[in-house]
Amino acid sequence: MKKRFSRRAFLSTTAKTTIASCAVASISSAGAIFAMEPQVTASATGERIIDIHTHFEATPGYIDDFLRVSSQLNLTGCMLTPFEHRHAVAEAAKKNPTKIIPFGYVDMDAPDVVKQVEELHALGYRGLGELEFVKKPYSDPAYFPVYELANRYNWVVLFHSGIVLREKFHEPEDVASYRMRAIYLEEIARRFPKITVIGAHCGNPEYEWASEIARWNPNVFFDLSGSTLKKLSGRLSDFSKYFWWTNTNEGTETPHNNPSAFTKLVFGSDTSPKDVAGVLSQYHAMFDACGVPESARKLILGGTLATILGLPD
Amino acid sequence: MKNIFSRRKFVAAAGLASGMGLGLGKFEKSVAGILPDPASKKTDSSSTGRIVDMHVHYRHHESNFLDTLLKLSDRLNLTACVLTPFEHRKVVVEAAKQHPTQIIPFGALHLDEPDVTKQMEELHELGYRGLGEISSMKKNCSDPSYFPVYELASQYKWILMFHTGIVGRGEFTEPENVASGRMRPIHLEEIARQFPKLTILGAHLGNPEYEWAGEVTRWNPNVYFDLSGTTLPKMAGRLNDFRKIFWWSDVEWEAQPTDDPSPYSKLVFGTDTGTSNIEAVLGRYHAMFDACDVPERTRKMILGGTLAKMLGLPD
Numbered sequence: 001m002k003k004r005f006s007r008r009a010f011l012s013t014t015a016k017t018t019i020a021s022c023a024v025a026s027i028s029s030a031g032a033i034f035a036m037e038p039q040v041t042a043s044a045t046g047e048r049i050i051d052i053h054t055h056f057e058a059t060p061g062y063i064d065d066f067l068r069v070s071s072q073l074n075l076t077g078c079m080l081t082p083f084e085h086r087h088a089v090a091e092a093a094k095k096n097p098t099k100i101i102p103f104g105y106v107d108m109d110a111p112d113v114v115k116q117v118e119e120l121h122a123l124g125y126r127g128l129g130e131l132e133f134v135k136k137p138y139s140d141p142a143y144f145p146v147y148e149l150a151n152r153y154n155w156v157v158l159f160h161s162g163i164v165l166r167e168k169f170h171e172p173e174d175v176a177s178y179r180m181r182a183i184y185l186e187e188i189a190r191r192f193p194k195i196t197v198i199g200a201h202c203g204n205p206e207y208e209w210a211s212e213i214a215r216w217n218p219n220v221f222f223d224l225s226g227s228t229l230k231k232l233s234g235r236l237s238d239f240s241k242y243f244w245w246t247n248t249n250e251g252t253e254t255p256h257n258n259p260s261a262f263t264k265l266v267f268g269s270d271t272s273p274k275d276v277a278g279v280l281s282q283y284h285a286m287f288d289a290c291g292v293p294e295s296a297r298k299l300i301l302g303g304t305l306a307t308i309l310g311l312p313d
Numbered sequence: 314m315k316n317i318f319s320r321r322k323f324v325a326a327a328g329l330a331s332g333m334g335l336g337l338g339k340f341e342k343s344v345a346g347i348l349p350d351p352a353s354k355k356t357d358s359s360s361t362g363r364i365v366d367m368h369v370h371y372r373h374h375e376s377n378f379l380d381t382l383l384k385l386s387d388r389l390n391l392t393a394c395v396l397t398p399f400e401h402r403k404v405v406v407e408a409a410k411q412h413p414t415q416i417i418p419f420g421a422l423h424l425d426e427p428d429v430t431k432q433m434e435e436l437h438e439l440g441y442r443g444l445g446e447i448s449s450m451k452k453n454c455s456d457p458s459y460f461p462v463y464e465l466a467s468q469y470k471w472i473l474m475f476h477t478g479i480v481g482r483g484e485f486t487e488p489e490n491v492a493s494g495r496m497r498p499i500h501l502e503e504i505a506r507q508f509p510k511l512t513i514l515g516a517h518l519g520n521p522e523y524e525w526a527g528e529v530t531r532w533n534p535n536v537y538f539d540l541s542g543t544t545l546p547k548m549a550g551r552l553n554d555f556r557k558i559f560w561w562s563d564v565e566w567e568a569q570p571t572d573d574p575s576p577y578s579k580l581v582f583g584t585d586t587g588t589s590n591i592e593a594v595l596g597r598y599h600a601m602f603d604a605c606d607v608p609e610r611t612r613k614m615i616l617g618g619t620l621a622k623m624l625g626l627p628d
Contacts, residue, residue, distance in 0.1 A: 163528040166506060166568060176455070176503040177529075205524035231560050 047298050048098075049075045050305040051276060052158055052198055053130065053225045053268030056081045056089055063092045063100075069273040070099040073280070076302070076311060077273075078103045080129045080158065083116050090123045101309060103127045103158065108143055109135045117149050126309060129158025130200055130270075137179045139187035151192040156308060158268075159185055159197065161222070162204035182210040182222075189217040196308050200268060201226040202242075211242035214264035218253040221304065223268025229282040236289035243290075255307040260296035262287075267301045362390070362613055363627075365620035366591065367474060367514055368446065368541045368583030369393040370421075373401050379408050379416070381588045386415040391591070392617070392626060396421045396445045396474070399432050406439045417624055419443045419474065424450045424459050433465050442624060445474025446516055446585075449483075453495045455503035463508045472512045472623060475501060477538070478520035498526040498538075505533040512623055516583060517542040518558075527558035530579040534570035537619070539583025545597040552604035559605075571619075575611040577602075582616045 054077035056062065066077060078101045081089040086104060093100040104120035106113050108131060117128070128150060136142055138159060150157050161182045167173060182203030189197045202222040203210030214220045232238055243261035245251045254263050269279040280301075287297050305311075372378045382393055394417045397405040402420065409416040420436040422429055422444055433444070444466060452458060454475060466473055477498045483489060498519035505513050515538045519526035523544075530536045548554060555577075563574030571578060584594040595616075602612050620626075 163525075163532060166532045168506075168509070169534055169568065170509055172509060173506045175506050176499075178455075178499045178503060181499075205528050227561075227565065230565070235557070 047074070048302045048306060048311065049073055049267060049280070050078070050101075050302040050309070050311070051075060051269050052078045052156075052266050052305060053200055053223055053270040054079050054273075055130070055270070056085055057272070058082075058085055063088075066273045067096060067099060069276060070096075073277065075099070075276065076101060076306075078127070078129070078156070078158070078305075078309075080105050081125075083107075083120075086120060086123055086125070090125070093124065098311060101126050101311075103129045103156070105130060106146075107133075108146060114145050114149060117146055121149070121153050127156035127158065127196075129156075129198070130160050131157065132160035132164060132180060133175055134179050135174060137181075138184040144191075147188055147192045147195060151194045154194050156196040156198060156305075157188075158223075159199050160201065161185065161199035161210065162201050162206060182206050182213055185220060186213045186217060189213070189220045193219055195219060196221070198223065198266060198268075200270065201228050202265075204228045204231075207239075207242045211244075211261075211264070215245055215251050215261070221264055221266045223266050223270075224283065224286065225268040225270035225279065229279070229286060233282070233285070236286045239286055240290045254299075255304050256299055258296050258299055260293055262290065262292045262296050263299045263304060265300045266305055363392060363617040363621055364389055364595070365392045365394070365582060365617040365624070365626070366584050367394050367539050367581050367620060368516055368585040369395050369591075370446070370585070371395050371397040371401055371405055372587065373398070373404075375587075378588070379405075383408075383412060383415060385588050385591060386412075389592070389595075391415070392417060392621070392624075394419050394443070394445070394472075394474070394620075394624075397441075399436075402436060402439060402441070406441065409440065414626055417442050417626075419445045419472075421446060422462075424454070424462055425452075430461050430465055433462065433469075437469050437471075441471075443472035443474065443512075445472075445514070446476050447473060448476035448480060448496065449491045450495055451490060453497075453500050455500040455507075460507070463504055463511060467508045467510045470510060472514060473504075474514040474516060476517070477501065477515040477526065478517050478522060498522055498529050501536055502529045502533060505529075505536045509535060511535060513537070514539060514581060514583075516585065518544050518580075520544045520547070523558045527560070527576075531561055531566065531576065532568050534568045537579050537581050539581050539585075540598065540601065541583040541585035541594065545594070545601060549597070549600070552601045555601055555605050571614075573611055573614055575608055577605065577607045577611050578614050578619065580615045581620050 054066070056079045069075060070077065076099055079089050079093070080103050082105045089100065089102050093102040102123070102125045104117070104125045106116045106128060110116065131138070160180050162180065163177045164175060164180060166175070182199050183206070185197050185199050188195065197220045199210055199220070199222045202224055204226060210222050214222055243264065246261045247259045251261055256263065267283060269276045271279055283301070369382070385391060386393065392415055395405050396419045398421045405416070405418050409418045418441045420433070420441045422432050424447060426432065447454065450459070476496050478493060478496065480491060480493045480496060483491070498515050501513050501515050505511065513536045515526060515536065518538045518540055520542060526538050530538055559576035559579070561576050563569060566574070566576070582598060584591045586594055598616065
């Protein structure tokens, strides 16, 4: 998201109340879930957690803060980096290759966007994200040169999907959630099959479109970051309506071909390092409410992205 | 709505059939069983203050329409935003001048008319306060070709009321160039962001895209919705579902437009019906309020407080 600070402040405030509101979710095990030693919750599986949605913040000590949390949670962050900070994050990734995976944020409408993408690739970037605030729908042919490059690089590309924050309340802004609908990701995934397309926020509120697109496109996944888990906290079992095809042979191939439909989800926090554990708890609450099997939970929290990104276990 | 008359006929017939404006074929009985009897509801304004109805179509074909409306207005302490086709602009503005707290003139223009901005200028000069119901346009309502209209409305600080969602079909045997897809609530977001001085009202809560409407109003302080049309009848058996649409608390509400922390404060009252059914719609709003535990203060704002403030009406 653009304007990270106000959004961050907002998320950080809500994270404090999330536990309480999720606990109202009438899930019998909620008490246990939110009894909350975040570190215990996070590392209980002992597996690597991969967060596809870690925005780099250009604040003093940010990388150190992130690395501390990374060590506590066994967390790898796909660090979404504005182009102007590309060198700092590339350097940090070189020093911490299993903890920081550099992803580049580029303005899709910038006249030199292709050149920026080429430079990011030369620096060792592994993908793009979070793409957002586009002036045309994501699938507009004007953006194909970027996707062609990403396809050639076998990159992972994280797109914002669904309702987007409003940055200015008193000034005009040329922003439209409409251009970032989940349905547009399908066109990109079909035309550029070597791109791994990840949609943030599961298309909020078009969850059903998001899941159907993920079902039919092996190279499409979604995260549940943002307000999605908060909004659905009182009815988390609704996710079973969206990810309905478990054990039906109605899904398409996934990296591990796990029969659970929920393996079309990946972990994304879209929050500050200190609040990642809170989002992890929200994911666990959803897993419990929907009876997501242990094998699928591991893939969602890190296994799928580890395979795609070629990370060690 | 395009073709108000055929829609009106339909609603009027339905109203006669059910006594509540809800005659929806095979659903009629079940809906009638679910909905509270509007007559049993306290629908006068003694507890709510002024009621402002955002969605009253001027019915030129009904004799004494304005007189009937004024009588109802006296009884309910009701102010009506009267959505007026251009050709009837003078009669309504005259009535509004005589009854300035009871009739607020809004112009029902067609965005695709070549002289639409000229019509707006004339309406502004006459004292019109906004446009509505804007409907049945030939392109998405956020298409840049309509920006001159929005720019002018912005300059006038007008309220614009758009139809949203599924739209009535005016012609069943003749081709018509109408598409509900051009009037989705998601398009209102683009207009609200591009023209932050506009107040935008979406009719019908985007039926059936309620969740989009909820998210769009959550993030845009200058966007509100009414629950007119079939939205409340359709949801009559599950009014509690409005909690899923208006789900947020003030904690995560950056775009909260007033000091009212209730997400329901992004609703306004609208009936989109004949004068004989306005009280029935009021009853349906009250049923939703009860089902969702809408705070008393917020109810008052929805039923009139918010629009009274926007329109500068006395309490």
